[in-house]
Amino acid sequence: MCGIYCALSLSPSQLVLEKNVYNNLRKRGPNHSKTITRTASNPYYQCLFSAHVLHMRGCLTPQPAQDVNGNVLMWNANIRGPWAFTYYQQTGHYLWFGRDFFGRRSLLWQYDVNEKAFTLTSVAARLAEPSQWQEVPAAGIYRIDLRAFAESGSLILEVYPWIHAGESLSSVSHKSKWDGVPNNTSAVINMSGLSLTSPVCPINMSIPLSNEVEHVQNSQASVEELEALLESGRRTAVVTGLIDVLSEAVRRRVQSLPFDTPIPSPPKNEAAIAILFSGGIDSMMLAALADRHIPSHKPIDLLNVAFKLPEPKIQYSDKKSKKHKTKSVDSQADVAEYSPFNVPDRITGRAGLQELVALNPDRRWNFVEIDVTQTELQEMRQKHICHLVHPLDTVLDDSIGCAVWFAARGIGVIAEGDQQRVFTSPAKVVLTGIGADEQLAGYSRHRVRFKNSGHEGLVQELAMELDRISTRNLGRDDRIIADHGKEARFPYLDEDVVGYLNSLPVAEKADLSLSRGVGEKLILRLAAKQLGLGASALLPKRAMQFGSRIAKMENRCEKASDKCTRLLTT
Known part of the structure; x- marks a missing residue:
């Protein structure tokens, strides 16, 4: 590259x-x-x-x-x-x-x-x-x-x-x-x-014979619901097909490493592969499949980014004025319980780590906690990241661009018992889960389109998603990750994976009449369950800007499509 x-x-x-x-x-x-x-x-x-x-x-x-x-x-x-x-x-x-x-x-x-x-x-x-x-x-x-x-x-x-x-x-x-x-x-x-x-076939536009949309209230997703769908056997062939083609896509990307001669191989205690990791279904599947193809004695780096949350406020009563007032948490007990970096992606990332350890306890999974303060965010955005995001310029581009840049840099800490050790990921290959939501109806807008226009509207939306992914995401993410002298690899956008998913009717890939956390990306969730993953298979989509909490650092009244003034150079 x-x-x-x-x-x-x-x-x-x-x-x-x-x-x-x-x-x-x-x-x-x-x-x-x-x-x-x-x-x-x-x-x-x-x-x-x-x-x-x-x-x-x-x-x-x-x-x-x-x-x-x-x-x-x-x-x-x-x-x-x-x-x-x-x-x-x-x-x-x-x-x-x-x-x-x-x-x-x-x-x-x-x-x-x-x-x-x-x-x-x-x-x-x-x-x-x-x-x-x-x-x-x-x-x-x-x-x-x-x-x-x-x-x-x-x-x-x-x-x-x-x-x-x-x-x-x-x-x-x-x-x-x-x-x-x-x-x-x-x-x-x-x-x-x-x-x-074209290296892939056009998307299958076929829809179920009955195009009636069953409007089901979103209930709490459950492992039992996934297990029942898997045991029914209806989707066994397509789920197995996805595992096979996605596994091969991951294999090509984790075994085609930057360490062929004459470059010496990395030490056994250093990872050659890193994954942008939130603990969600997309990154968990990549980690589980990478585990198949990387020898167990070699570590895998899981890059998990979090942006510092503001200090919480607690209420106490002023009996004289009979008014509620707030004060910052300042007691040692409060501080011990509170971490400003316990954002949603950090919590699900740690849970996902435990699933991976159970899947292969012999591997060293380096869960890299990458913590970013507002001061560092503002400094690096103005100094460097704004040039990489350019020519894209929206609030969404800013949030995702900054989050991916800090994650791909790989500088953080890893836990060793009760202690933490400063750690920098040496991996030159970074796997990213982009492409799964676009192909498998993972975004909330897909549910809206399905509710309003049924399967026909949904399949049109998915065709549009894939058609515009180059301008909305991929160029930006390539510029961001490559800035660290690392190569981004996209298993979900492997030609064989896209071709396979394009060949399937939309109803085989997603069923948005089912509860949130099950129906969207259904085929991928069933594949995860078949591979032995647990609760991570049920996690609904959480956009990176919200999961990492970078969006909480900025103007909360902004819309994702607004022009971002923070990206302007001074």
Whole structure:
């Protein structure tokens, strides 16, 4: 994995890589950096390529990679799986670039019409003035005819789009993935009519014959309810199928480690794999499946983040004034019972840890308690995180971006008996559960859509979720995690996992007429129960910003979709 940067200009002024952008790229790829330029004279244009490599597999391959013909390749990640790339084809004067089907690796673009300068980068920097950076839509591969651009001064993006088998090129032009083309540029389908075959099948749109919605009051979810559904045998085949395909997706990600020769293997007492861990169903499944494929003598780091809660207030009576007053907890007894970091995700994380220990007591599960104060949050957001979240800018992007950044950094403490030891996770691979809620109706909005529009509305909502996940989540999370010189891996967005889930009717994946904590992500909960997990299989969705309590630190009157002024640089 690496950070890549490509600048194209028709101006004779020397191309310069801005210092803050360079520093952010360097953090993504700390093992090797190189910058080269290419200039053409007839017609005139110049290109700058800068690559920063995080050495993850085999022998280190310096980038940008060049051949004897003057072609230049910068490739971020694997051929199959997450990727982003740029390729300068000197013969023909073309610049090719793009992201994978889901957009699991970040790639941003902007175009300065005055300078006739086009730029691509894995990560940018937020400036005080309005920025033109946008995420490259994960719509396919793009090509720029540099000769035509130099001669006309007009930038045209030729698109080779992803399409499903049997789908026509004309049917993809309206999709939401086409949003976000830079100002003063135009995008057109390539003249040759070529396309890329989608790595997954389209979502199964079939719904139950009876589309009547049974409105059931949300009762308390129970293990017995899950056990009864599992014992009925109705979903046995699909649950087993999910376990098999998800287990293989995890195996590929935990056994493809950054320690092939010539890099020495990590010491036995250090983890190579970390998991963003809340103790919820998504992260518990990843931990349970990783346990299958990582030798028991090797630890696994469970990264659990919490933001400091305000001190609680207690009431006492003033008999003279006969009024209730409040005071801060200050007695030793109160302090002993109260912890400002006992947020919901910390509590469920500890409970999840106990389930994992019961599942495999021979493994050392490093439950890393990552505690963040408001002062540290504000300092790191303004100093650094705001640049990584950019160009996204909502309250939700701020909350999740900050929470993921501190979690992925992996600096906290682990408990050793009654004591705590300062600990920093050395793992260079970070598993994240993103993609489970989007595919398996895990959000509250899915229940609303189901209540209003039944199964038909729900399956349309799920199709939209997957279509927009690149712009809402993945680019941001890649920029955030990679900033620590670590690689984010997304088992729930493995092509085989998505293809399997897309092939199933929506009623096999979720049943939102059942109680909360059971009906949403039903197939995943049944899989967890089959693997031997307990209460964690019943935990309802709790968004990271609420589970970690970062949302409590800020303006509680904000909406998630509001523009976040805290992300503005001063």
